[in-house]
Amino acid sequence: MFSKSCEYAIKAMIFVAQKSKDEGRLSAKGIAKGINAPEHFIAKILQDLSRKKLVQSMKGPNGGFYMEKADFKTSLADIVKAIDGDKIYNGCVLGLKACSQKNPCPVHNEYKEIKRNFISMIEKNTIGNFTDKLNSGTYFLKND
Amino acid sequence: MFSKSCEYAIKAMIFVAQKSKDEGRLSAKGIAKGINAPEHFIAKILQDLSRKKLVQSMKGPNGGFYMEKADFKTSLADIVKAIDGDKIYNGCVLGLKACSQKNPCPVHNEYKEIKRNFISMIEKNTIGNFTDKLNSGTYFLKND
DNA sequence: TAATAAAAAGATAAAAAACTCTTTTATTAC
DNA sequence: GTAATAAAAGAGTTTTTTATCTTTTTATTA
Numbered sequence: 001m002f003s004k005s006c007e008y009a010i011k012a013m014i015f016v017a018q019k020s021k022d023e024g025r026l027s028a029k030g031i032a033k034g035i036n037a038p039e040h041f042i043a044k045i046l047q048d049l050s051r052k053k054l055v056q057s058m059k060g061p062n063g064g065f066y067m068e069k070a071d072f073k074t075s076l077a078d079i080v081k082a083i084d085g086d087k088i089y090n091g092c093v094l095g096l097k098a099c100s101q102k103n104p105c106p107v108h109n110e111y112k113e114i115k116r117n118f119i120s121m122i123e124k125n126t127i128g129n130f131t132d133k134l135n136s137g138t139y140f141l142k143n144d
Numbered sequence: 145m146f147s148k149s150c151e152y153a154i155k156a157m158i159f160v161a162q163k164s165k166d167e168g169r170l171s172a173k174g175i176a177k178g179i180n181a182p183e184h185f186i187a188k189i190l191q192d193l194s195r196k197k198l199v200q201s202m203k204g205p206n207g208g209f210y211m212e213k214a215d216f217k218t219s220l221a222d223i224v225k226a227i228d229g230d231k232i233y234n235g236c237v238l239g240l241k242a243c244s245q246k247n248p249c250p251v252h253n254e255y256k257e258i259k260r261n262f263i264s265m266i267e268k269n270t271i272g273n274f275t276d277k278l279n280s281g282t283y284f285l286k287n288d
Numbered sequence: 289t290a291a292t293a294a295a296a297a298g299a300t301a302a303a304a305a306a307c308t309c310t311t312t313t314a315t316t317a318c
Numbered sequence: 319g320t321a322a323t324a325a326a327a328g329a330g331t332t333t334t335t336t337a338t339c340t341t342t343t344t345a346t347t348a
Contacts, residue, residue: 001145004306007239014250027324041307047326060315061323076251095151098287106158106274106283107220110265118258130250139250143242148336171294185337191296204345205293289348296343301336308331316323 006083009045011035011141013079016055016065017072017131025064036142045083052082072128080122089119150227153189155179155285157223160199160209161216161275169208180286189227196226216272224266233263 002010015034020026026034028043035042046065050057054074057065080088092099092108099105133139146154159178164170170178172187179186190209194201198218201209224232236243236252243249277283 001237004239011238038307057325059325063324093145094155095148096287103284103287106277110269114258114262114265121254121258125254133250140247143240143247182337201295203295205347207294
């Protein structure tokens with residue numbers, strides 16, 4: 001479904017959103033620990049997200065990653081598109097490049113609605129939503 | 145979603161089901177051409193499917209891959225499980241090993257129903273169904 | 289029985305994804 | 319203005335996935 005990088009990206013975004021509210025800027029190292037991801041690997045991903053303005057960053061002492069108000073409106077879809085591109089939007093289940101409504105693969109119509117629901121789900125859910133839920137204590141981010 | 149191997153496996157199964165009905169046994173080479181897959185790679189996959197009895201095989205001249213009546217009842221889910229294992233059934237969207245209904249990740253509940261629909265889709269759809277559809281001419285298998 | 293056709297198996301290679309290490313640059317505090 | 323801190327950037331490694339090449343085994347047919 002998602003690449004490992006994308007899984008990390010989503011977890012990191014949720015983590016930063018939740019923690020940086022009261023802890024200020026977070027270092028890549030701290031984020032890595034918080035979501036159980038390899039430090040330098042998550043650093044790269046954060047750089048990428050930062051370049052694409054989904055998260056803010058600052059160098060130097062007391063620097064780190066943080067979020068501005070607007071960033072809480074970032075949807076899962078925004079993150080997925082930033083990291084994995086649009087293959088979830090455009091890709092065929094069977095990997096056929098020419099597959100479309102007009103020229104469907106055998107699974108196209110069966111998959112169509114599932115795909116629509118999935119896309120609607122990642123578009124509806126924002127980082128802000130998850131942060132609220134996490135604060136209510138019923139959800140977990142780091143558990144392996 | 146599916147691995148490349150799994151995509152090939154599904155396409156190969158549909159192809160064999162459809163063609164071997166009137167053309168008898170099909171060589172790995174012919175199947176490779178028919179679905180536009182690398183010959184030796186699809187051969188490996190077919191060996192695997194054959195070992196798991198999802199498709200029949202026979203060595204020697206006029207040998208090849210074919211299907212018995214019962215094989216047409218194979219579902220997409222059977223193929224997916226044979227090639228990609230059960231990660232679609234058991235895996236968490238965010239890759240968290242301990243994620244479950246009791247200990248859910250933030251996306252768990254949002255994803256739950258989509259996953260259920262997807263699983264129900266791959267379990268309902270059998271190779272036989274697709275073959276019928278292909279024969280009616282509205283679907284394509286090889287188009288890149 | 290020999291030649292042939294085709295799967296099975298084994299080994300290797302190439303490409304992509306995941307992960308690590310090192311150096312550079314920006315910021316802050318002293 | 320120097321030292322410390324942390325992101326950014328670059329280069330490199332490991333692992334996994336995808337793909338290819340070669341040999342062996344088995345069945346068929348001439």
